[in-house]
Amino acid sequence: MSDLIKGNTGEWEIVIGLEVHAQVTSNSKLFSGASTQFGNEPNMNVSFVDAGMPGMLPVINEKSIEQAVRTGLAINAQINLRSIFDRKNYFYPDLPQGYQISQFLDPIVGKGWIELDMPDGSVKRVNVTRIHLEQDAGKSLHEYSPKSTYIDLNRAGVTLMEIVSEPEMRSADEAAAYLKKLRSIVRYIGACDGDMEKGNMRCDANVSVRKPGGELGTRCEIKNVNSIRFLHKAIEFEAMRQVEIIESGGKIDQETRLFDSAKGETRTMRSKEDAHDYRYFPDPDLLPLELTQAFVDNIRNTMPELPDQRKRRYIDSFGLSPYDAGVIVAEQEYAQYYEQLTAKHDPKLASNWMTGELFGRLNKLGVTIEASPISSEKLGGLLALIEDNTISGKIASSALLLAMSCICAGAGGCACVP
C-alpha cells in the first residue's frame, strides 16, 4: 500500500473520481449545422441556433449520438435506448441561450468500466458511472480591450461527452493511468482526438482523503485540468493540502478549486454556498432520444480493434510480454508503427527493437514517434538485415544510433542510413 500518504497522525488514503470532458469528433455541432473546425477566426463557426437567436430550435446531430454510443460500447457500458436532454440554466455571456443543453437523469450511456495496466503488472478496474452528451460553451476573450470582454462563439454548441467515473481511484498514478487509458480508447475509436493542449479533452477531479477504509471525507472538485501531468500534480497537491488541514484540526470545505499550473497548487474558485441552482428540466424543444437496437448493433459491428483487444492479440499471437504489448498499444501511433513492422517482420524482434532501441532514443531526442527520424520502413530495413543474418544486432544498434544522431536526421544522403 505504497499509495497511502504518511501524515503526522498516520496514513491517509486518497479517493479520486474523474469527470472527463471529451470533445466529440464530428463535422458539425451537437444541435446545429455550424462547423466545428478548430482555429477559425472568432465567431466564424456560429449558426443562429448557437447564438441563441429568438425562435431558433435545436436539432440533434446523429453523428454525435453515434460517437457517444461508440464510446459507450468501447468501455463495456450499457447503452440507454431512451435518453433525455435537459436544460441546465445559468447566465453567462458565453452561454447565448442562457442554458446549456445537457443530460441529467437519463444519460445516453450507463454503467461501464475500463481496465488500467499498473506498472507493477497488476490490472485495476475502474467503473464508469455514465456518459452524457452536452453542449460546450463559447469563450470569453479579455485580451482585446482593457474595459470590455469579447465573446467567441465558435465553440458554443460543440458536442462534449462527459465521462464520469466512480470514486474508485486511490492515487494520482491511478488517476493519470485512467485518463491516459480513456484518451487512448477514444482516439482508437475516433470519437475524440484527445488533444488536451487544445482543450479537446479536459478533466475535473474530485479529491478527498480518509483514513484507510474509513468514512469518505469531504471532497473538493478541481476544475478544468488540461494535461495528464497537471492532473497528477494537482491531485498530489490537493491530497496533501487536505491532510495538512485535517491534521492541524481543521475541516475541509466542499468547494470548487482551480489548479494553477505555474505555481503547482490548487486554490479556491467558488465555495459550496455559491453553487448554482441549475434548475434542470427536460428540454421541451427536444423529444426524448430513442435509439433502435439495430442502430446500436450496427455501431457495435463496425467497432475498430480496441487497445485491450489489440494487446491481447499481441500477447496471444505474437508472444509479446504483457508489458511490451501494453506499451505498444497505449498510443495509437505506436501501434500503427508496430503494425507496419509486423507486416513484414518477426513481431517479437520488431517489439524488442521498438520498445528497446527506438523508444529509448526517441526519448533522448525528446521527439514523438510521428517525428521519428527513422520511419517504420527504415527500421524494417534494418530488421530485414538482422533477419537474414547480414548484420548482427550489435551493428544494427550502432547503425540506428548513428542514424538518429546524424545531422541528416534520417533524411538520407549520407552513410548513416542502413
Add this chain to the structure above:
Amino acid sequence: MSDLRNLTLAQMRDGLKGKQFSAVELAEAHVSAIEKTNAQYNAFITITRDKAIEMAKASDAKLAKGQGGLIEGVPVGVKDLFCTKDVLTTAASHILDGFKPPYESTVTTKCWEQGGVMLGKLNLDEFAMGSGNLTSYYGTVKSPWMKDGKHLVPGGSSGGSAAAVAAHLAPIALGTDTGGSIRQPASFCGIVGIKPTYGRCSRWGIIAFASSLDQAGPLTRTVRDSAIMLNVMCGYDAKDSTSVPMDVPDFEKALTGNIKGKKIGIPKEYRPDGIDPEILAMWDKGIQLLKDAGAEIIDISLPHTKYALATYYIVAPAECSSNLSRYDGVKFGLRVTPEDGSLTAMYEKTRAAGFGKEVKRRIMIGTYVLSAGYYDAYYKKAQRVRWLIADDFNKAFEKVDAILTPTAPSAAFGFDYKPTNPIEMYLNDVFTVPTSLAGLPGISIPGAINKDGLPLGLQLIGKAFDEATVLNVAYALEQAIGFNTKPQGVAA
C-alpha cells in the same frame, strides 16, 4: 368601408383568380384602412406598406400568368411573435428593441410561398403572456367591439390579430396559441380561430413562450378561411424536432357540412359555478343545432379538468423562465449599461427595464417551480397531472369524434376592469388550457350575441391530427348559427 375589405379570404382568392380586382387594389385597401385607424385600434406595431405593395405586384404578375399559390395576392397580418426577415420583430417587449431578425420563420415563409401579402406585424401581449392584450410594451389594443360607447379589450395574447380581422383591417391573421391565445381573442372578437394539433405547424422562427405548448394558427372570419390557412401553415419541418412528419389533408375539401352520425361529447366539468348564464344558453343552443344536423350528443367526463389551470400556470412559466434567459443584453435587443460596469448589474438592469410586470411575474414563478427542493412538488407533479388531463381526452375520444364547450367564461371586458389578483385574469383560459396541455386541436367560432351585443365563442376540440373533423363540425355549426353581427366599431 371598401367592399373589398368585406370579402372573406375564399372570396378574395376566387376574385383574384377571376381578375375581378388586383392584389395591389386589395393590399392598398387594407393598408390605407390600417394607416387610417391604427391610432384608434393600435392593432399593428409595424405597418409594412412598401412590402405589401411590392408583394402584391409580384402576386398580380403571377396571377396574370394563371399561376400562384393557395392564397396568392391575399393580405395577411402577422402576430409580432413570428420572426420576419429584416422587419422589426418585437414580441411586444421593450427588451427586443430594434431587433430585425436575419431570418424568416417557417410558417411565415410558407405563407409568402403560397402568395400571402404581408400587411405588417400585429400587436400582442408581451411575449404572448396575457389574456387581454393589456401587457404589450406598445400599448393596449382596442377591439372594434364596444359597450356603452367604449372599446373593449380584444382578448389575448393574439389581440392585435383578432382585432385586425374583426375590424376588417386584414382578412386573415397569423396567431399563436399557448393556453388559448388564438381561441379566446377569436371568441372576444366574434371571429374564427383555430389552434391545430401540437406538432402540426413548425415553431421554427416563432419567439418561444412555452415550447411544449406554443402552436401557430390562423384567425379568420369564416371556418372555410381557417381551413385554407391551415393548408398554408401546416407541415413537417426538419428544423423543429417537435414537428410531426405527417401528411396534411386538404382541409377545405373536408368541409362537407355533413355531420350526420358524428358523436359530439359534452363535458360536464365545463359548467363551473358562477358561469355567465348567457354562456350556458349559447352552449345549449349549439348542442341543439348539432343535434338538428344529425349529430349524436354524448355526455362525457373529463375528471381532471379542475387541475388544468394550475398545471398550466406551472408548466408554462417554467418553460418561459428558461426560454427568456437569452434576453440578457449581451447579443441583441436592449442593453442597459450599469454605472459600475459589472456583468451581474448589466443583466439585472437590462432585464428589469426590458421586461414588463406580467413577464417578470411568470419568470419568477417559473424559476421558483424549477428550483431545487420545489421541482418535485411543482414541476414534476404538474407534468404528471398533464398526462392525466391528456388521458381524460384519450378516453373521451374513444367514444366521441369531437367535444363542444364554450371558449371563454365571459364576453370581452372593458379597460376599466381591474382584476383583484392575477389569477382572476388567468381564469379567462379555463376552457382553452386543457386542450393546450393535451396538445389537441381546438377551434373557436362565434356562437351568439349576448344582451350587451357582444359575441360569445363556442369551442370544438378534436382528436390529435384530426383538424379535418373539427373544421367540418365547426363549419356545420357556423352555417346553422348564421352569425352575421358586425362589431359596433366597424358597422358605424
